[in-house]
Amino acid sequence: MGWFERTYNRIKKGKKKIDVPDGLWTKCVNCSEIIYNKTLDDNLRVCPKCGYHFYIGARRRIEITLDKDSFVEYNSKIYSHNPLDFPGYEEKLKKGEQTTGLDEAVVIGEGKLGGKSVAIGVTDFGFMGGSMGSVVGERLTIIIERAIEKKLPLIIISGSGGGARMQEGVLSLMQMVKTSSAIAELKSKGGLYISVLTNPTMGGAMASFASRGDIIIAEPGALLGFAGPRVIMQTIKQQMPKNFQKAESLLEHGMVDLVVERPNIRPTLIKILNFLL
Amino acid sequence: MDQQSQRYVLDFERPIAELERKIQELKNLAKREGIDLSEEIQRMENRLQKLEAETFLNLTPWQRVQLARHPLRPKTLSLVNMIFDEWMQLHGDRLYSDDQAIVGGFGRINAYRFVFIGHQKGESIKENLKRNFGMAHPEGYRKANRLMSLAERFGLPIISFIDTPGAYPGIEAEQRGQAEAIAANLEKMSHLKVPIIVVIIGEGGSGGALGIGVGDKVLMLENAIYSVISPEGCAAILWKDQTKVEEAAAALKLTAQDLLKLGIIDKIVPEPRGGAHRDIEKTANNIKEAILEEIKILSEISPEELVAKRKEKYRKMGKFRSNKDE
Ligand SMILES: [Zn+2]
Numbered sequence: 001m002g003w004f005e006r007t008y009n010r011i012k013k014g015k016k017k018i019d020v021p022d023g024l025w026t027k028c029v030n031c032s033e034i035i036y037n038k039t040l041d042d043n044l045r046v047c048p049k050c051g052y053h054f055y056i057g058a059r060r061r062i063e064i065t066l067d068k069d070s071f072v073e074y075n076s077k078i079y080s081h082n083p084l085d086f087p088g089y090e091e092k093l094k095k096g097e098q099t100t101g102l103d104e105a106v107v108i109g110e111g112k113l114g115g116k117s118v119a120i121g122v123t124d125f126g127f128m129g130g131s132m133g134s135v136v137g138e139r140l141t142i143i144i145e146r147a148i149e150k151k152l153p154l155i156i157i158s159g160s161g162g163g164a165r166m167q168e169g170v171l172s173l174m175q176m177v178k179t180s181s182a183i184a185e186l187k188s189k190g191g192l193y194i195s196v197l198t199n200p201t202m203g204g205a206m207a208s209f210a211s212r213g214d215i216i217i218a219e220p221g222a223l224l225g226f227a228g229p230r231v232i233m234q235t236i237k238q239q240m241p242k243n244f245q246k247a248e249s250l251l252e253h254g255m256v257d258l259v260v261e262r263p264n265i266r267p268t269l270i271k272i273l274n275f276l277l
Numbered sequence: 278m279d280q281q282s283q284r285y286v287l288d289f290e291r292p293i294a295e296l297e298r299k300i301q302e303l304k305n306l307a308k309r310e311g312i313d314l315s316e317e318i319q320r321m322e323n324r325l326q327k328l329e330a331e332t333f334l335n336l337t338p339w340q341r342v343q344l345a346r347h348p349l350r351p352k353t354l355s356l357v358n359m360i361f362d363e364w365m366q367l368h369g370d371r372l373y374s375d376d377q378a379i380v381g382g383f384g385r386i387n388a389y390r391f392v393f394i395g396h397q398k399g400e401s402i403k404e405n406l407k408r409n410f411g412m413a414h415p416e417g418y419r420k421a422n423r424l425m426s427l428a429e430r431f432g433l434p435i436i437s438f439i440d441t442p443g444a445y446p447g448i449e450a451e452q453r454g455q456a457e458a459i460a461a462n463l464e465k466m467s468h469l470k471v472p473i474i475v476v477i478i479g480e481g482g483s484g485g486a487l488g489i490g491v492g493d494k495v496l497m498l499e500n501a502i503y504s505v506i507s508p509e510g511c512a513a514i515l516w517k518d519q520t521k522v523e524e525a526a527a528a529l530k531l532t533a534q535d536l537l538k539l540g541i542i543d544k545i546v547p548e549p550r551g552g553a554h555r556d557i558e559k560t561a562n563n564i565k566e567a568i569l570e571e572i573k574i575l576s577e578i579s580p581e582e583l584v585a586k587r588k589e590k591y592r593k594m595g596k597f598r599s600n601k602d603e
């Protein structure tokens with residue numbers, strides 16, 4: 001889990017340094033282009049020069065994916081506490097809230113996509129690396145169950161470099177079973193599950209609901225896999241192949257159906273829904 | 278303590294080993310010189326008993342981690358050999374290869390027939406290289422998946438032995454879909470129409486353990502561990518210091534005793550004092566008894582009810598509150 005959080009912090013810090021004045025400009029972490037923030041935002045936070053896909057929060061993601069103003073959030077009224085008395089967990093939760101404006105690392109609800117009703121869950125990498133503890137697992141399960149109950153297609157958009165949340169110990173691992181069990185149930189009842197993978201989706205998220213969509217779409221350049229690159233490097237002590245664990249490499253190895261640039265994800269989802277439903 | 282065990286004395290066992298050595302010396306001396314030291318020997322043996330009780334009845338989480346990883350700890354196939362009256366191994370995932378880090382096959386106890394699966398660590402360095410230290414590739418999880426299908430078709434209950442540091446973090450494992458292989462098993466095991474008994478016998482290393490670790494009943498050896506991350510990894514993240522493993526092991530609540538309290542496991546299977554490796558046969562027998570106890574109950578339940586109960590059990594997993602500012 002640590003690798004991603006650290007990288008994320010580093011990116012944020014690097015960004016701050018060149019912000020003149022604060023919050024007006026962003027330096028592309030890939031091509032070093034200095035981009036006017038308004039331009040970056042208008043471009044759905046994709047670098048206009050090199051196409052690098054920047055982090056985008058769950059709320060904005062929902063906004064750019066669903067039909068305008070169609071999203072109705074499901075308020076599950078469940079919140080994280082610190083079940084293991086894990087050192088520093090409350091502070092991490094607070095920091096996640098401040099960074100993202102969310103109360104947890106996932107937003108769930110219903111909305112329309114090309115006029116069709118869908119159930120949707122979006123995890124937010126900005127909140128503790130998008131990691132899955134009890135609340136994230138429960139909320140995802142709730143939205144999967146709603147999809148089953150209301151016979152809606154299910155879309156989960158993952159940004160979860162954190163995987164299973166360390167601070168809740170094995171309780172986090174159990175969320176992998178809970179979500180997987182609900183996904184299996186949905187499939188057995190003829191439901192459709194589309195998984196959208198964004199940078200990064202790893203560990204316990206990838207090893208449960210994220211990698212098991214009927215159709216899997218990934219954003220270009222997204223880091224996707226089970227073990228983090230740093231752990232792998234420490235274990236095998238050799239260089240990684242080019243594009244290792246990148247969306248493009250997963251496409252090559254048959255692990256995802258499509259690699260789709262952010263502006264085209266919405267039209268692609270609509271096309272799939274129209275074809276299947 | 279025999280000679281082989283003495284080569285693997287853990288730090289916290291050193292005072293015990295030292296006392297054992299002194300007692301042996303006295304015994305040798307008494308024999309050699311033909312003198313009566315029985316009173317002195319008895320006194321020291323009493324002290325040894327007391328010291329052993331103090332040490333082994335109050336193990337810290339980190340000490341249990343060390344026992345769970347003990348090189349002499351019984352591995353899956355050794356236990357399989359002792360638990361089952363007869364058994365045979367089956368091989369391969371039919372997709373890529375036969376992963377040596379996960380084993381599986383048939384086994385019978387009395388009239389009960391089972392399919393077993395399990396992580397397999399090596400008994401020696403050489404075997405560990407072959408077994409990849411019990412760290413499976415996707416083909417290991419897919420072999421388990423295939424055997425589970427077989428079990429379901431023939432109505433055979435499954436016993437899954439958990440003992441892995443984790444799923445293997447390597448280039449090919451990733452390219453062949455490590456995450457997908459584990460996730461597929463979670464989906465399958467949550468809906469499988471035959472009883473599943475999981476026994477955590479050593480290390481339960483995160484997703485790699487969970488990948489064959491979903492069950493109606495999850496049993497755990499007294500000194501086994503089950504954790505979302507290794508204490509070393511946790512210490513590196515939390516305190517930027519890999520040596521703070523004792524604090525990390527405690528924070529992670531990874532012992533059988535903690536996990537029973539959290540409702541994640543169903544039962545603790547006792548180990549011989551000092552750890553499973555001190556008496557492997559006794560350990561195997563304890564596991565066998567626990568399995569028989571569970572299977573008697575589980576085999577009475579209809580497949581539909583079994584799946585419904587398992588689903589409900591995992592549906593309830595998780596701890597949260599319903600008031601934001603509580
Ligand atoms: Zn760029």
